[in-house]
Amino acid sequence: MSTVGPVKRLALIGVGLIGGSWVLGLRRAGLVSTVVGCGRSMANLDTARERGIIDDATTDPREAVRGADLVVVAVPLGAVGPVLATVRDDLAPDAVITDVGSAKASVLADAAEALGEHSARFVPGHPIAGNEKSGAAAAFPELFDNRRVILTPEDSTDTVAVERVAGLWEAVGASVARMSAAHHDDVLAATSHLPHMLAYSLVDTLSRWSDRDEVFAYAAGGFRDFTRIASSDPEMWRDICLANRDALVVAMDRYMADLSELREQVRAGDAAAIENLFRHARETRERFMATLES
Amino acid sequence: MSTVGPVKRLALIGVGLIGGSWVLGLRRAGLVSTVVGCGRSMANLDTARERGIIDDATTDPREAVRGADLVVVAVPLGAVGPVLATVRDDLAPDAVITDVGSAKASVLADAAEALGEHSARFVPGHPIAGNEKSGAAAAFPELFDNRRVILTPEDSTDTVAVERVAGLWEAVGASVARMSAAHHDDVLAATSHLPHMLAYSLVDTLSRWSDRDEVFAYAAGGFRDFTRIASSDPEMWRDICLANRDALVVAMDRYMADLSELREQVRAGDAAAIENLFRHARETRERFMATLES
Ligand SMILES: NC(=O)c1ccc[n+]([C@@H]2O[C@H](COP(=O)([O-])OP(=O)(O)OC[C@H]3O[C@@H](n4cnc5c(N)ncnc54)[C@H](OP(=O)(O)O)[C@@H]3O)[C@@H](O)[C@H]2O)c1
Ligand SMILES: NC(=O)c1ccc[n+]([C@@H]2O[C@H](COP(=O)([O-])OP(=O)(O)OC[C@H]3O[C@@H](n4cnc5c(N)ncnc54)[C@H](OP(=O)(O)O)[C@@H]3O)[C@@H](O)[C@H]2O)c1
Secondary structure, eight states: OOOOOOEEEEEEESOSHHHHHHHHHHHHTTOEEEEEEEOSOHHHHHHHHHTTSOSEEESOHHHHHTTOSEEEEOSOHHHHHHHHHHHGGGSOTTOEEEEOOSOOHHHHHHHHHHHGGGGGGEEOEEEEOOOSOOSGGGOOGGGGTTOEEEEOOOTTSOHHHHHHHHHHHHTTTOEEEEOOHHHHHHHHIIIIIHHHHHHHHHHHHHHTSTTHHHHHHTOOHHHHHHHGGGGSOHHHHHHHHHHTHHHHHHHHHHHHHHHHHHHHHHHHTOHHHHHHHHHHHHHHHHHHHHHHHO | OOOOOOEEEEEEESOSHHHHHHHHHHHHTTOEEEEEEEOSOHHHHHHHHHTTSOSEEESOHHHHHTTOSEEEEOSOHHHHHHHHHHHGGGSOTTOEEEEOOSOOHHHHHHHHHHHGGGGGGEEOEEEEOOOSOOSGGGOOTTTTTTOEEEEOOOTTSOHHHHHHHHHHHHTTTOEEEEOOHHHHHHHHIIIIIHHHHHHHHHHHHHHTSTTHHHHHHTOOHHHHHHHGGGGSOHHHHHHHHHHTHHHHHHHHHHHHHHHHHHHHHHHHTOHHHHHHHHHHHHHHHHHHHHHHHO
């Protein structure tokens, strides 16, 4: 873990699960003095203040960033570009700006367009942690313990800014990896965005079943776990779909080709092919689980 | 809960998660004297004996059922027909026979063919409980606490036999519902069999990804939960696919139509349609979770 100096004034635009948890972790590590929270509604900001996440609250992003040495943008992806454009002229000349969005190529494009000369100090980030809850009430400081954070800086990104953001993630228990935005978007389409589509679609399909109430009445524990991610925030996930559209469509197409093949094997009663697929999937998953636990 | 007399001699063919847990629950309730366990391998039966699930062990189903007043068949679905045909001539004249298979029309057909005059005392059952583990080592007596069991007797099924099986499920904490086998198979295709196909397929798709190791390395908690059911027993699930093939193919087709529609909305960047689907799915799931908790 690199040594990292404290943040004097942190502007948090979007005081929700992710931004709120990062700040709580930084407070636990003694790494932040003052936090100004910004959101659209005072209700959530009041909760954040009561929970000790933020010191000051405002609904004006420009006011929030003034004098801040670190600006964290933790809003749904569709709001990142507009927020950056709004605050640009109020940023301190050496402010480090970072985000937590679940897709990265779109955020880099937004930052390049919105931030002008500040874009060299914009460090795109994505913590691989979270759950289906939202808002300041859901934040907790342990969220990033032993989790990964991916940073996707460009060659032109200020290395001091990158180191600073990396250090602040490590300080809350995360390990930091770097990769290109395009690669990040491909990997996350597979492991996160695609499963969310599958879960949302499953619940939607079942809600259209003719005997739907009975269908849900006989759903067991496996179903509950399987669809938990379908309780995720619709606005956030709409924005992820739009931001990572190309990679997500590729992932959905590959998946549907695979599922059609299995459907055909089931229809044909091809016992060996079906068992093969199940066995291979189980082995793959268990190998993966073992690496996680080791 | 109906009052129910104890089982004198219970023959358990297939001493695994489901059969073993039912017996442990019956022992906890003081409702069984002697249990004879039958399986293909002595290793699992030894475990079952050490864990106090069974008193005697045999690999011969005919020996197992002799003198038993209750015969529980808890093997993968493909083995149900062969097991019933094997034991038929050794069944006591008033033995009640039941199974726990995850599909029911196929089991009814198997029983009609294999059991002859005994088929009137065959009570098809399916506990809506379980997990991805297998074998006697995985059994535990609380598995059915507050869970549902579906019985699918026919008009010709002996009502005393049905009452007896229902009472023995209630005695281990379950609530019992009755419906037709066809209806059971349609409902379970939707809530259980389809999600298993989706999870197996997802892991399979990702295992074919070009940067597969990295894909799995960045999978988060949501992915682990989502794919937990892909660690289920391949043989058991192969048999479920074959046994409930027609209903499962219908369910997969409906699902793929729904997923294709979402894929098209993502491709087109149709923000409103995407958000609508997510919102509707989340609301449906939360309404369903609320009924479970109440
Ligand atoms: N949840 C996860 O599992 C997860 C994981 C990794 C990354 N992420 C990413 O993290 C970001 C935030 O997600 P989250 O889960 O923390 O969401 P969240 O809990 O809903 O928090 C987002 C906050 O942003 C505020 N907000 C929304 N639009 C805004 C705008 N235009 N201007 C200012 N504030 C705005 C909201 O408050 P008001 O409604 O009061 O404005 C809300 O409290 C997203 O980009 C997401 O892709 C999420
Ligand atoms: N797991 C679930 O979530 C769940 C839920 C509801 C219903 N079910 C149904 O319950 C049944 C059993 O599932 P389970 O989860 O209990 O499986 P399990 O733990 O694998 O137990 C099945 C047992 O049957 C034995 N067996 C397999 N083939 C046999 C044969 N031809 N003759 C005699 N014994 C045989 C196996 O032992 P040997 O290998 O030593 O023979 C094994 O211990 C299945 O029909 C399934 O559809 C399962």
